[in-house]
Amino acid sequence: MELDSATLLDQILEEGLITPLFQPIYDLTTGHIYGYEALSRGPENTELFTPDVLFPFAQAQGRLHELELLCRERAISRFAELQLPGLLFLNVSASLLSSPDHQKGMTLAILKELGISQSNIVIELSEQHPYDQNGLTHQSVEHYRQMGFQVAIDDLGAGYSGLRLWSELRPNIVKLDKHFIEGIDRDQVKREFVRSIINIAQRLRCSLIAEGIEHQQELDQLLELGVRYGQGFFLQRPNVLPFTEPHEYLISQASQRRRFHNQHGETVQTLCRPSIFVESTRPLTDVAQLFKKNKDVFALPVLENGKPIGIIRRHALHELFSTPYGRALYENKPAIAIASTEVFIVESTVSLSSVSTMFTDQEADLLNNEILIVKEGLYLGIGHLKDLLKRITELKIQNATYSNPLTLLPGNVPINHEINHRLLAEQDFYVAYFDLNNFKPFNDYFGYAKGDAVIQLVGSILRSVASTDDNFIGHVGGDDFVVIFSEEDWCQKCHLILERFASEVTQFYEEQELLEGGIWTKSRDGEHTFFDLLSLAIGVVNPNPKVCDSHHFVAELAAQAKKSAKQRGGNQIYQQPYQYHYEEDIPVEQARCCS
Structure with missing residues (x-):
């Protein structure tokens, strides 16, 4: 294999057999493209296809710098050919600068030929590559700065000297290692580390990019912490033809924040x-x-x-x-x-x-x-x-007071404010009240940590399915949630939420419990009782603005609808008929179910 790989590497370098891939880096606050990180792949279906094999092998053969220069040239050319928006991030090993293979001014010449400004290029320097033993130097940074490039430090936090490098090299951009991003929504220690890094970046006027965002919950937490830029598989995987349009989920979240601030925030x-x-x-x-x-x-x-x-x-x-x-x-x-x-x-x-x-x-x-x-x-x-x-500080404290700390969704005060606002405007809207069936026995059986994870799952699904400019998502408390729909397709979205929950909640059970369809544990009376798998009950009301005088009336109707949904058992949606006054019992023939 050594001989075959060496021959293949010769062929790659001689014939330029490198395929550039691009992973978008998004402005998380707006959803727009901030730039792309260029990544490289060898010939497909060969042992040198993946970078984890290709680059270490080139290093072992003493040809790393030849390969790196080829990758850089191919990435810049393809970036220009695709006319991608934003910045281009190029990975560069610091030791390349002292290599005889390095031709000063080569990158500038390529950029000039393709009509790309060097201010659009970001050089990513890292000491974490196992094939780069010479380390980062001031010369590495100054070399590129003097030519007009921006400089980024990659993988901050992956090594012991990351903060020292940051303080000494003063880069324009720092990329936060994926270790701090993985599971940040469930790890208080990681959140505190990231808060500290955000503060340092702001003081040094340095842009911060979160790498390795693989789950929506991680993204939501980063947005809450104030991280502005990010990349990862949840947003988009590296691709030969990457997305150039704004990210739909980020756009939706930005619209919802603007709408919330417009309705609940103060003006200048x-x-x-x-x-x-x-x-x-x-x-x-x-x-x-x-x-x-x-x-x-x-x-x-x-x-x-x-x-x-x-x-x-x-x-x-x-x-x-x-x-x-x-x-x-x-x-x-x-x-x-x-x-x-x-x-x-x-x-x-x-x-x-x-x-x-x-x-x-x-x-x-x-x-x-x-x-x-x-x-x-x-x-x-x-x-x-x-x-x-x-x-702004006072409002942040106020919003934090009114938000649920587990899901970061608005709590009772903003929910009530939203309902009153819509009633006064005589809008046509639907209030969907979500409640988990069998949550208490689940919590008692598995413990609070797993119970909290289920609540976070519900919040995440609601965000994913129901987040639009005109809808409002709130967390009443415990396992109770509210979505205020403005759209006529509220019923389809509720069904999608139930489908998603039924599918994803299975991750919290063992295989035997799934086969049995539930768990055996003590009931409220202390009896050993069988409880079905967790499910969602959704009670829906369409308040009549002409007779509902406040959120109190709507809350009573929604609670009654939720009660009816829970009585049916399993994942159910129950829509309460129009009411002009609160009634404890509604005739069955008047009840309407979403179908």
């Missing part, structure tokens, strides 16, 4: 404070007098026909007038002459979360403190970054 107008301003034609000597009279004013908006067009900051005017001849040259010039346009001008209806995102996306050297707030373009007042951060 809450930060608005009246302030003095100057017209664009007013001489700078008057501006100086205004600053002198108003000691607590550090910035003056500059307006033209009632619309803000810039800002003059106290320190900038003071510095200008302090220079030789500065006052004499500028005091009679109009305010617009020195007004800075590097200022946020935001409509009063924009949510605080959106403004926060704007600040986060701003270049570090352009970061400023003022927010000029307008209504239909006309100046209202001024807000400040510190007030925004303070209010």
Whole structure:
């Protein structure tokens, strides 16, 4: 095999028999493509097809750097041919730079020929490759930085020296090792590590990418923690023809967050404070007098026909007038002459979360403190970054208080708010109340850890099936959930939820328990009793907004519908008929079941 593999490697290098694959890296907050990591495969159906075999063998043959340069050339060419959006991430071993095979300027020449800017290329450097023994150096990073490339450290956390490398090399991007991502939704320690890494990345103004996202629950947890970029099999596997469109699940989650903030969040107008301003034609000597009279004013908006067009900051005017001849040259010039346009001008209806995102996306050297707030373009007042951060922090604490800590879904207060909002708007909507059958005996028999995992499973399925712009998902508490549907296909989605649950809940049972169809354990009365496998009961109501005066009425109807569904046993959907007042017993002939 050694001889055959060596011959095959010769053929690969001579004939360029490398196939580039691309794995999308997504902006998890928007669902759009951030870039692609280029990966390489050898000839299919050969012993050198997989990278785990190909690269170590090339290293053993002393031809690693030849192979790496070939892979780089093929990846860049294919990236250009496919016209893929975003950044291209290229894996590079640091030892290549000291190799005689490395031709300085080769990558730049390829990029120039293909019309790709080097600012769109990210060089991924890692000391974790078993075939790279020379380690990362400052020269490795500076070599690429000087040519205009961005630099990323791969596999942060996979080795002992990851944080040291980060502090010494100061990369533009850090990729978090998949070890920290696997099972993060179930591991408090991993969550704390990732929170710490996020804080470090923010302070160093470094982008953070989570690698190895393989399950929806992991993705949901990363979104909750605030990780912005990610890649993994759940989003898309490496592919010869990768996706270029936004990711549907991420788009759905982003829409739901925007909608929640629009309906339940505050707008930037809450930060608005009246302030003095100057017209664009007013001489700078008057501006100086205004600053002198108003000691607590550090910035003056500059307006033209009632619309803000810039800002003059106290320190900038003071510095200008302090220079030789500065006052004499500028005091009679109009305010617009020195007004800075590097200022946020935001409509009063924009949510605080959106403004926060704007600040986060701003270049570090352009970061400023003022927010000029307008209504239909006309100046209202001024807000400040510190007030925004303070209010965002308060709202996060409030939202955390109102969210269920196990599933991170909105709790009772947001659920009630949503129902009242829809009733007041006289919307046509359906409230589906979900409850697990036989959950208490399951919890007693298997323990709370497995019980919590089942509750997380239900939350995950609801997110996956019911998350749209117009639906609302909440966790009442325990094993009770609510989905507020705006769509006419609520019944089909409920059936899909039942099918998914019936299929996926089997993972929590042993084979014998599945064959028997349940478990033997003590009942509430202490009797040894047989309990069927876990199932979901769904009670559905379609509230009449003309007679339902609050969420209390809807809650009573939904509880009654859920009770009827549970009485039927198994995975069932029961739809309560329209009611104008609460009734304990509904005639059977009036009851309607979703089918």
